[in-house]
Amino acid sequence: MRRSVLAVLLALLATPPVVAGAPDRMVRLPAGQYVPFYARESTKAVRDGDHRPVPVEALWLDRDPVTNAQFLEFVKRHPQWRRSQIPAVFADGHYLARWASDFSFAAASDGERPVTGVSWFAAQAYCRAQGKSLPTTDQWEYALADGGRDAGALKAKILAWYATPNARDVPPVRTAGVNGYGVAGMVGLVWEWTLDFNSLLSGPDLRNTGSDERFCGGGSLGARDASDYASFMRYSMRSSLKASYTTNNMGFRCARS
Amino acid sequence: MRTKLIPLIALLLLCNAAGAHEHMPAMAMGHPLPGQSIYNLESEWTNQGGVPVRLAALRGRPVLAAMVYTHCKDVCPLTTEKMLAIGDKLPARSGVQFVLFSMDWVRDTPAQLATYAAQHHLDLRQWTLLHADESAVRELAAVLGVSFHRDANGDFQHSIAIFLLDSNGVVSAQENDLQAPPGAMVRNVRQLLARGRHGG
Numbered sequence: 001m002r003r004s005v006l007a008v009l010l011a012l013l014a015t016p017p018v019v020a021g022a023p024d025r026m027v028r029l030p031a032g033q034y035v036p037f038y039a040r041e042s043t044k045a046v047r048d049g050d051h052r053p054v055p056v057e058a059l060w061l062d063r064d065p066v067t068n069a070q071f072l073e074f075v076k077r078h079p080q081w082r083r084s085q086i087p088a089v090f091a092d093g094h095y096l097a098r099w100a101s102d103f104s105f106a107a108a109s110d111g112e113r114p115v116t117g118v119s120w121f122a123a124q125a126y127c128r129a130q131g132k133s134l135p136t137t138d139q140w141e142y143a144l145a146d147g148g149r150d151a152g153a154l155k156a157k158i159l160a161w162y163a164t165p166n167a168r169d170v171p172p173v174r175t176a177g178v179n180g181y182g183v184a185g186m187v188g189l190v191w192e193w194t195l196d197f198n199s200l201l202s203g204p205d206l207r208n209t210g211s212d213e214r215f216c217g218g219g220s221l222g223a224r225d226a227s228d229y230a231s232f233m234r235y236s237m238r239s240s241l242k243a244s245y246t247t248n249n250m251g252f253r254c255a256r257s
Numbered sequence: 258m259r260t261k262l263i264p265l266i267a268l269l270l271l272c273n274a275a276g277a278h279e280h281m282p283a284m285a286m287g288h289p290l291p292g293q294s295i296y297n298l299e300s301e302w303t304n305q306g307g308v309p310v311r312l313a314a315l316r317g318r319p320v321l322a323a324m325v326y327t328h329c330k331d332v333c334p335l336t337t338e339k340m341l342a343i344g345d346k347l348p349a350r351s352g353v354q355f356v357l358f359s360m361d362w363v364r365d366t367p368a369q370l371a372t373y374a375a376q377h378h379l380d381l382r383q384w385t386l387l388h389a390d391e392s393a394v395r396e397l398a399a400v401l402g403v404s405f406h407r408d409a410n411g412d413f414q415h416s417i418a419i420f421l422l423d424s425n426g427v428v429s430a431q432e433n434d435l436q437a438p439p440g441a442m443v444r445n446v447r448q449l450l451a452r453g454r455h456g457g
Contacts, residue, residue, distance in 0.1 A: 088292030089400060120399055128392065198399065199406040201414055243399035 023256060026060040027182045034142045037231035038200060056142040061135060062253035064173040064184050065192060066126060069111035071096075071118070072103065074126050081122055090121040094246045112172040114190045114251040120243035123193045127254035134195040135255035137238065144187070149180040154187070158230040161188050166249050190251035197238040290316075295400045296426035300393030302358070305370040305386040312426065315385075319429075319449050320354045320422040321442075324394075324403050326361035326413050327373040335435045337377050340419060342439040344383070347446060355384045360398065360405055360413055362391045401428070421445050424453060 033053035075082045082102045086095055097117045100106050118126075120134075127133050135143070146154060176185030290296055296313040304310050321340055325333035340355055347353060359365035365373075370386035373379075379386070389397075398405055405415035419442065421430040430445035 087290070087294070087297040089295060089297050121396070124392075124396070133392075195395065196406065198402075198404040201404050201406065201416060239404075242402060 023060050025063045026256065027063050029056075029059050029061055029139075029143060029181050029183070031058040032056055032142065032147060034138070034145045036138065036141060037228060037235050054138055056138055057257065059135070059139055060132075060256040061139070061143055061181075061183055062132075062255070063178075063182065064176070065114035065189055065251045065253045066123075067111060067173055068099070068105055068113055068115045071115040071126060072105075072111070074129060076103065078125070078129060081125055086122065088244075090244060091119040091246055092244050094248075095119060095122070097246070098248060109172070110169075112174065113170045114173060114185070116170055116190055116248050116251050117246045118193075118250070118252065119246050120193050120197065120241070122246075123252035124195070127252075130254060132254035132256045134193055134252060136196050137194040137199065139255055140192065140194045141234075143179075143181060143183050146179040146181060146183075146186075154179075155228070155230060158187050162230060162233055170249065170251075190249055191234075191237060191247075193250065193252040194238065197241050198243070200235060200239045291425050291427055293428075294426035295397070295422065295428065298393075298396050298400060300389055300396055302387040302389040302393065303367050304388075305367050305374055305381070307367045310385070310387060315354060315356065315422075316426060317424055318352045318354050319424055319446065319453070320356050320420075320426070321446070322356040322358060322420045322422060323418065324358045324360050324398060324401065324405070324415065326359055326415075327365050327369055328361065328412065332415075332417055332435070334377070336417065336419060337379075339432075339435050339439060341377075341379075343419075343442050343446070346439055346443045351446070351450060353383070353446060353450075355379070357384070357386045358394075358397055359386065359388050360394050360403075360407075360415060361411070362389065362394050363411055421449065423449055 033055045035051050035053050079085055080087075083096045083099060084102050094117055096115075098106060098110070099117075105111060124134050144154075145151075170190055171188070173185055173189065176189050177187075178184045179186060290313070296316055298312050300312065302310045302312065321343060323336045323340065325336055327333070337357065340357075344353070344355060357370075359370060365388050367388055370388060374381060374384060374386055397403075401418070401420060403416050403418060405413050407413055417433055417435055419432045420428055421442065423429045429449055430442065432442045
């Protein structure tokens with residue numbers, strides 16, 4: 001009897017849960033934890049080099065980065081986010097620069113490629129229109145870390161991608177590999193916006209507050225692993241962004257709790 | 258002369274009708290908003306009296322603004338004090354509005370903001386304290402370039418800045434040093450007011 005119960009339990013565990021009303025092309029990530037590259041809270045333990053894991057609640061994450069075709073549907077329904085109409089405060093001069101016009105791409109095949117040249121405002125507006133949000137940096141990094149599966153190979157893959165000059169065209173999303181969670185293209189397609197890209201405060205911002213000493217004496221002091229160059233690149237990149245920036249290798253995906 | 262005044266009076270009456278100005282679209286001032294105006298944000302805020310406010314309702318007068326949270330122990334009171342110090346050096350009836358945007362979407366209810374205003378003796382004829390949800394706070398921080406992180410205790414680490422917005426909501430100047438004397442920002446405000454008088 002006990003054995004049959006166990007068998008049923010095992011069968012349940014082995015089968016991916018089919019959730020009623022699962023969002024289209026989203027992947028469920030279980031609750032868990034991960035160790036951020038930079039501890040954002042300046043406790044004594046962190047200053048002493050004790051990097052505690054941060055809990056992350058279960059979430060839905062888009063399987064793929066948002067494509068040009070998907071973004072086109074969005075701007076058709078929301079005129080204020082069209083290339084010709086977006087207020088300058090929400091995007092710099094290169095918004096959707098790879099598109100041929102408000103409603104067309106340079107090539108039909110671009111529809112399957114991740115949309116790039118979108119500002120944080122446009123990305124967040126897209127997600128909100130779908131009842132979603134950009135993922136937080138913690139959520140995004142948690143998805144990338146993939147529960148620690150093949151950590152060494154992942155690190156090598158990330159570094160290899162960062163070392164490769166940008167191709168003229170971003171690869172189509174279907175070419176991207178899927179990680180252990182079933183999330184695709186966390187590496188190898190585009191850099192991605194996060195909801196709180198602007199949450200990592202650097203020295204000058206805090207200069208006169210007298211309340212923070214994390215960055216005194218060099219930014220690497222707060223880092224989990226100073227040799228993790230790939231993570232350093234990602235965190236530096238995010239903290240260099242402004243919400244109106246658009247670049248040809250930066251896209252996004254959406255999340256939902 | 259009288260015929261010219263009638264449309265103007267009608268417009269004024271319309272603008273004052275039952276607080277309708279709080280919800281007027283961006284076009285209501287007669288010109289579209291400049292593309293660089295932060296009032297292009299369509300988020301909804303609520304003031305310390307519980308009244309809904311759209312950012313575009315701030316249009317028409319210069320604004321000195323900062324993002325703060327009222328449970329903040331050291332930096333935010335300094336921000337408020339600095340804004341008061343700037344206000345003290347401006348001409349009476351300068352028309353400048355002082356706006357504190359709370360980044361604490363959980364604890365800074367309108368009632369909490371009213372308490373804070375009383376504690377700091379803020380004259381609510383000139384000062385407005387605004388509350389909004391997380392999404393609106395993040396959008397405003399993004400548009401102003403304010404970095405912040407909400408920690409597990411619900412407190413914030415955030416960058417410091419006082420912003421001067423022109424009457425259309427375009428950022429005209431910014432002060433990041435709370436220990437600097439108020440003179441530099443006072444000069445910026447005076448220049449902005451002078452430009453305004455000459456139709457700039």
